[in-house]
Amino acid sequence: MAITFEKVNFSYGAGTTLAHAILHDVTVNMPSGQVTAIVGQTGSGKSTLVQHINGLLKPTQGRVVVDDFELTARTKEKQLMQLRQKVGIVFQFPENQLFANSVLEDVMYAPLNFGADKVAAQAAAETALRRVGVAEALWQKSPFELSGGQMRRVAMAGTLASDPSVVVLDEPAAGLDPKGQAELLQLVLELKSLGKTVVFISHHMDHVVAVADQVVVMHDGRVVAKDTPAVLFNRDLDWFKKMKLDLPKAGQFAEKLTAAGMKLPERPLTLTQLATAINTEVGHE
Amino acid sequence: MTQAIKINNLNYQYDDTQTLFDDFNLTIESGQWVALVGHNGSGKSTLAKLVLGLIAANAGEITVFGVPLTVETVHEIRGQIGMVFQNPDNQFVGATVADDVAFGLENQQLPSNDMPSRIDEALNIVGMQAFKDREPHTLSGGQKQRVALASVLALAPKIIILDEATAMLDPDGRDTVMQTLQALKARFGKALTLITITHDMDEATLADRVVVINDGQLILDGTPAAVFSQRDLMHDNGLALPFAGELAAQMQPAPANYLDERELIQWLSRLKK
Incomplete structure (x- = not known):
């Protein structure tokens, strides 16, 4: 399910003297069935951008098209239900949004809300909980008895249970330990293999390299680049400084090596690429 | 010791x-x-x-x-013992950054004459003095955590x-x-x-x-x-190890001892004349 932003402007308090413009003339598309990463420094407009994908925010000008749904300033609230069945958003620290008495009830909430009967909602919830790796022993527990990592998964299952075609994840790995982060990236790839369109916001360039098909770079409310990770991360170092973006760790290390006198032929994006490049370089002695 | x-x-x-x-x-x-x-x-x-x-x-x-x-x-x-927690949004009580640092001092019933200097010093140490009149919610996450650290430091x-x-x-x-x-x-x-x-x-x-x-x-x-x-x-x-440690393990030959990032870069740049 493709997502297209066409000349989208967004301001808070539009039409008032307090109007505060956040997005400027954003035109970008996120192809169906692919993983698109949104990166950019804090305050660059990433979260505002993705909140348009399920109509939490509406463009002040321009339009957002998700599959066959068009979102504009004039879209009525009651039409949004149709969009929200297509698009599931997992916010930052989604564990803060858990509310039900049991894990299973919490995850069943969205399918019930979208009109599924109890049996179907429970089946959908169970599938989602298995997908995110929440053990059956926990399903009847209160979500508030769980660890932070488990709560995160339950919250994600709550979004996946209504089987959205588009999944938007806002900083899904923040605060997770290395194992939790690896499992989360695995889940992103699994969602892609199920044919879903995935959009995720991240500050971790290594995560971007690991799962993204393309990267959208935001700066001061504008889209300033859209490329594959391989192309994007080979840009000039000064550009990354200006955008206040990190390189992947392998790229950072390679830059330090260059400064110390060992120049690699091209900037590596992963540990394996870096190790191979160094071994080749040293082996030529 | x-x-x-x-x-x-x-x-x-x-x-x-x-x-x-x-x-x-x-x-x-x-x-x-x-x-x-x-x-x-x-x-x-x-x-x-x-x-x-x-x-x-x-x-x-x-x-x-x-x-x-x-x-x-x-x-x-x-x-x-001063404690700073994970979530920068859950540890603020004051209307301004300075109020927030003052909160702990007030709890300790420090004479109010001594407070401004203690607050200034603590904010200075974390590099947040220029923000003392700001509302905490307008700060970035890193700034919030530095204010949280200042609140802790003020209590020495x-x-x-x-x-x-x-x-x-x-x-x-x-x-x-x-x-x-x-x-x-x-x-x-x-x-x-x-x-x-x-x-x-x-x-x-x-x-x-x-x-x-x-x-x-x-x-x-x-x-x-x-x-x-x-x-x-x-x-x-x-x-996992730090990045340099994981990289060193992939080197052929690998360094004999654990090297931190700076040491590994030195070691590698010596291999390459």
Whole structure:
């Protein structure tokens, strides 16, 4: 399910003297069935951008098209239900949004809300909980008895249970330990293999390299680049400084090596690429 | 050397049945910077809560600067320990940054004449003095955590514990908080014991000592170089080495000893003439 932003402007308090413009003339598309990463420094407009994908925010000008749904300033609230069945958003620290008495009830909430009967909602919830790796022993527990990592998964299952075609994840790995982060990236790839369109916001360039098909770079409310990770991360170092973006760790290390006198032929994006490049370089002695 | 924290034969169960710590021992010398590392659920935050007396052990003894932790001493002990938590949004009470730092001082009933200088000094140390009249919610995550640190510093604690204080921050925020901690250590030296609870190994390399725990067991304890030499054991416990350590393991030939990032770059640049 493709997502297209066409000349989208967004301001808070539009039409008032307090109007505060956040997005400027954003035109970008996120192809169906692919993983698109949104990166950019804090305050660059990433979260505002993705909140348009399920109509939490509406463009002040321009339009957002998700599959066959068009979102504009004039879209009525009651039409949004149709969009929200297509698009599931997992916010930052989604564990803060858990509310039900049991894990299973919490995850069943969205399918019930979208009109599924109890049996179907429970089946959908169970599938989602298995997908995110929440053990059956926990399903009847209160979500508030769980660890932070488990709560995160339950919250994600709550979004996946209504089987959205588009999944938007806002900083899904923040605060997770290395194992939790690896499992989360695995889940992103699994969602892609199920044919879903995935959009995720991240500050971790290594995560971007690991799962993204393309990267959208935001700066001061504008889209300033859209490329594959391989192309994007080979840009000039000064550009990354200006955008206040990190390189992947392998790229950072390679830059330090260059400064110390060992120049690699091209900037590596992963540990394996870096190790191979160094071994080749040293082996030529 | 004085012992800042001494944990003897600690036993702790949660849900009344699940044993987390069983005969756990750990001593932290005064003035050390200790990184307490382990994956989520390993028991590292629980350990901090036990030391602060926020939860009670089932058996064993915890002493802080020689004073055993009991119902009678818990307030005195908490007065010596400052704590910064993970979520920068959950630790603000004041309408401005300065009010927020003042809150703790007011609780200690410090004479109000002394407060402005204490507040200024604390904000100065963390580089947030220019923000003293700002509303906390307008700050970035990294700035919030530095204010949280200033609130703790104003109370002149002997021990500061940071529980994954950078986990929710963007790279910029994480860097400024880590630089602030290094500046704190440089300023206070042996007068400050610092405990950073983290699963970011690049952060742990900054500490004097790394303690690895898993399922309430002490797995490794030593200098960063000694701990990070145990790559297999780290991996078995759900942890990675710092980036340079993982890279060194892929080198052919690999360096004989553990090298930190700077050392590895030197070693590599010598291989290449």
